[in-house]
Amino acid sequence: MTKIKDIGEQGLLERLQRFCPPEIIGDDAAVLVTAPEQSLVVTTDVLVDGVHFSNMTTSPEDAGWRSAAANLSDLAAMGASPLGITVGLGLPGEVRVSWVERLYQGMTECLQKYNTSIVGGDVVRSPVTTLAITAFGQVHPSQIIRRSAAVVGDAIVVTGVHGASRAGLELLLHPELEQNLKDADRKTLIHAHQRPQPRLDVLPILQKILTPNSCTDAINRVSTPNSQLPIAGMDSSDGLADAIIQICRASGVGAILERRQISIPAAFDHWLTQEQALEYALYGGEDFELVLCLSQESASALVEYLGEGAAIVGKITPGSTVLLHDEQKKFPDQVLSLSQGFQHFNSYEL
Amino acid sequence: MTKIKDIGEQGLLERLQRFCPPEIIGDDAAVLVTAPEQSLVVTTDVLVDGVHFSNMTTSPEDAGWRSAAANLSDLAAMGASPLGITVGLGLPGEVRVSWVERLYQGMTECLQKYNTSIVGGDVVRSPVTTLAITAFGQVHPSQIIRRSAAVVGDAIVVTGVHGASRAGLELLLHPELEQNLKDADRKTLIHAHQRPQPRLDVLPILQKILTPNSCTDAINRVSTPNSQLPIAGMDSSDGLADAIIQICRASGVGAILERRQISIPAAFDHWLTQEQALEYALYGGEDFELVLCLSQESASALVEYLGEGAAIVGKITPGSTVLLHDEQKKFPDQVLSLSQGFQHFNSYEL
Numbered sequence: 001m002t003k004i005k006d007i008g009e010q011g012l013l014e015r016l017q018r019f020c021p022p023e024i025i026g027d028d029a030a031v032l033v034t035a036p037e038q039s040l041v042v043t044t045d046v047l048v049d050g051v052h053f054s055n056m057t058t059s060p061e062d063a064g065w066r067s068a069a070a071n072l073s074d075l076a077a078m079g080a081s082p083l084g085i086t087v088g089l090g091l092p093g094e095v096r097v098s099w100v101e102r103l104y105q106g107m108t109e110c111l112q113k114y115n116t117s118i119v120g121g122d123v124v125r126s127p128v129t130t131l132a133i134t135a136f137g138q139v140h141p142s143q144i145i146r147r148s149a150a151v152v153g154d155a156i157v158v159t160g161v162h163g164a165s166r167a168g169l170e171l172l173l174h175p176e177l178e179q180n181l182k183d184a185d186r187k188t189l190i191h192a193h194q195r196p197q198p199r200l201d202v203l204p205i206l207q208k209i210l211t212p213n214s215c216t217d218a219i220n221r222v223s224t225p226n227s228q229l230p231i232a233g234m235d236s237s238d239g240l241a242d243a244i245i246q247i248c249r250a251s252g253v254g255a256i257l258e259r260r261q262i263s264i265p266a267a268f269d270h271w272l273t274q275e276q277a278l279e280y281a282l283y284g285g286e287d288f289e290l291v292l293c294l295s296q297e298s299a300s301a302l303v304e305y306l307g308e309g310a311a312i313v314g315k316i317t318p319g320s321t322v323l324l325h326d327e328q329k330k331f332p333d334q335v336l337s338l339s340q341g342f343q344h345f346n347s348y349e350l
Numbered sequence: 351m352t353k354i355k356d357i358g359e360q361g362l363l364e365r366l367q368r369f370c371p372p373e374i375i376g377d378d379a380a381v382l383v384t385a386p387e388q389s390l391v392v393t394t395d396v397l398v399d400g401v402h403f404s405n406m407t408t409s410p411e412d413a414g415w416r417s418a419a420a421n422l423s424d425l426a427a428m429g430a431s432p433l434g435i436t437v438g439l440g441l442p443g444e445v446r447v448s449w450v451e452r453l454y455q456g457m458t459e460c461l462q463k464y465n466t467s468i469v470g471g472d473v474v475r476s477p478v479t480t481l482a483i484t485a486f487g488q489v490h491p492s493q494i495i496r497r498s499a500a501v502v503g504d505a506i507v508v509t510g511v512h513g514a515s516r517a518g519l520e521l522l523l524h525p526e527l528e529q530n531l532k533d534a535d536r537k538t539l540i541h542a543h544q545r546p547q548p549r550l551d552v553l554p555i556l557q558k559i560l561t562p563n564s565c566t567d568a569i570n571r572v573s574t575p576n577s578q579l580p581i582a583g584m585d586s587s588d589g590l591a592d593a594i595i596q597i598c599r600a601s602g603v604g605a606i607l608e609r610r611q612i613s614i615p616a617a618f619d620h621w622l623t624q625e626q627a628l629e630y631a632l633y634g635g636e637d638f639e640l641v642l643c644l645s646q647e648s649a650s651a652l653v654e655y656l657g658e659g660a661a662i663v664g665k666i667t668p669g670s671t672v673l674l675h676d677e678q679k680k681f682p683d684q685v686l687s688l689s690q691g692f693q694h695f696n697s698y699e700l
Contacts, residue, residue, distance in 0.1 A: 039384070
């Protein structure tokens with residue numbers, strides 16, 4: 001059982017090089033070719049053992065996949081295609097080399113699915129296993145998706161179901177919950193937690209739907225440099241409620257959500273109460289779907305393209321309140337606030 | 351004395367926003383404009399409290415400056431101009447908010463000097479203060495500096511003195527060493543450790559010297575896309591010996607260094623033995639100078655441009671041995687190897 005302290009930094013770096021494209025190894029920094037007229041998009045995440053992942057619920061492969069997926073999801077949320085990631089690792093000497101290799105295996109499995117790779121990194125000694133990922137991507141300036149561009153009347157679209165990742169985590173932490181659940185459903189929910197899919201696949205669909213005359217005239221598909229796609233959005237990594245509240249704050253608008261339109265996993269139906277299901281969907285976090293605000297017409301087209309799970313869940317309103325509404329009036333209107341949201345830093349005692 | 355746990359992640363992020371350009375705040379990722387026909391250069395460093403910095407020898411401002419400088423130096427080593435950095439922070443709740451603000455103050459002081467800024471980041475809870483910096487730069491493909499391009503006959507140039515940073519650290523750790531040192535010299539050496547200067551200033555000089563007809567014809571200053579600048583190099587962050595050995599390994603060559611040509615701080619003269627001074631210069635590390643291999647003619651021009659501290663310290667030879675030579679023959683030839691070098695991971699017990 002070889003440990004990090006047995007092979008040192010150089011030994012570990014040599015073993016990890018097989019996870020990187022050979023052409024980027026060996027200099028002080030990695031060099032990447034970017035397409036002309038694209039802007040660079042950069043995002044970074046720090047993950048700490050015991051805070052953001054744990055060997056109890058997460059294999060090193062899954063921790064790797066999830067950390068890569070979270071960063072790719074941030075790129076997708078901006079409308080950007082990935083160029084690569086860098087990985088900074090802090091490791092206690094007692095960590096097994098195989099643990100690190102399995103972590104990298106999980107990261108590269110996720111990255112390969114989206115045609116990207118680890119292009120650089122750093123490995124250092126640390127008393128606690130720490131993973132710092134920076135992802136960079138590129139986007140044409142006209143196709144940047146920002147939180148601040150929602151306008152009154154926009155439909156709010158989710159690209160998939162919410163609550164699955166949180167349910168999967170609960171099943172891992174409390175296996176006794178699986179009693180009333182079909183085995184296939186249990187596996188699906190746990191998979192949603194362990195192997196979330198960043199929605200980079202949504203980007204070409206958005207271009208198709210939002211670019212004028214896209215169906216009739218291929219030449220017009222590329223919008224002119226200064227015309228901004230009529231869309232706002234972000235990802236739902238910190239929960240669906242958080243995403244909608246953040247978009248509303250940044251755009252200076254409010255929103256009304258239709259309680260029964262929020263798409264949840266089919267498995268929830270006979271397993272959770274309506275309230276519990278809604279709680280997971282709104283505040284569970286880490287589903288890594290996109291929450292997008294766009295015209296009603298475009299929203300309908302998008303939901304149709306995306307199929308199952310995608311839904312129009314509400315619309316943008318004047319004011320600043322985010323309201324949860326029940327069209328069947330069984331539940332009173334409820335104001336959503338961030339204080340119930342998913343905040344890594346505050347959710348643990350410091 | 352406000353602590354992180356008193357204000358939480360959101361509170362801290364709000365306070366840190368004043369260190370970032372306002373236009374990049376508020377989305378899932380930062381957007382940066384890159385120049386056309388430039389390649390993207392990316393480098394990342396992880397720094398851990400107690401391993402890479404310590405409150406004993408380093409104020410938070412200096413820790414911030416040094417971490418930014420180290421990353422900018424990696425960009426300079428590739429020939430790239432900085433576009434920005436991202437900062438990932440892991441913090442125990444007990445850390446003072448003012449400590450973090452002072453860290454950011456030091457980082458931005460360094461970045462401002464080189465017309466760049468913090469463009470994104472992440473703040474999370476961690477049992478140990480951890481700083482993960484990723485720096486982005488751009489370079490025209492023809493002007494990339496690589497380790498692997500050294501050829502036999504090249505002169506080896508250092509852009510400044512070596513050993514100063516290490517001497518500064520020793521003075522901080524062992525104040526009694528300052529007895530035989532003038533106060534101004536002591537301050538200069540400590541400053542070299544606390545506020546190292548990444549040598550981005552060398553890049554325009556290299557372009558001027560290495561681009562054909564640069565003095566006589568301004569139009570020719572921009573080299574054609576496929577002509578590579580005739581240069582190899584890296585920075586000396588892990589020590590001068592390490593830099594030369596790494597370049598030789600990557601280029602499949604050897605080198606001979608002239609012991610008396612290696613430029614050291616003037617303060618060493620009556621303070622250290624020759625052997626101690628050489629030890630600091632070769633293995634001290636963190637001077638963040640550039641070590642460059644180029645034709646004898648270009649090397650002479652470069653050293654003249656750079657002035658004091660810059661020197662031709664040796665030349666590239668066939669074979670694979672890196673030899674330390676004494677032209678006065680008082681010392682026998684000595685083979686340099688990495689095992690004496692400066693390796694963060696191995697230099698501590700794991």
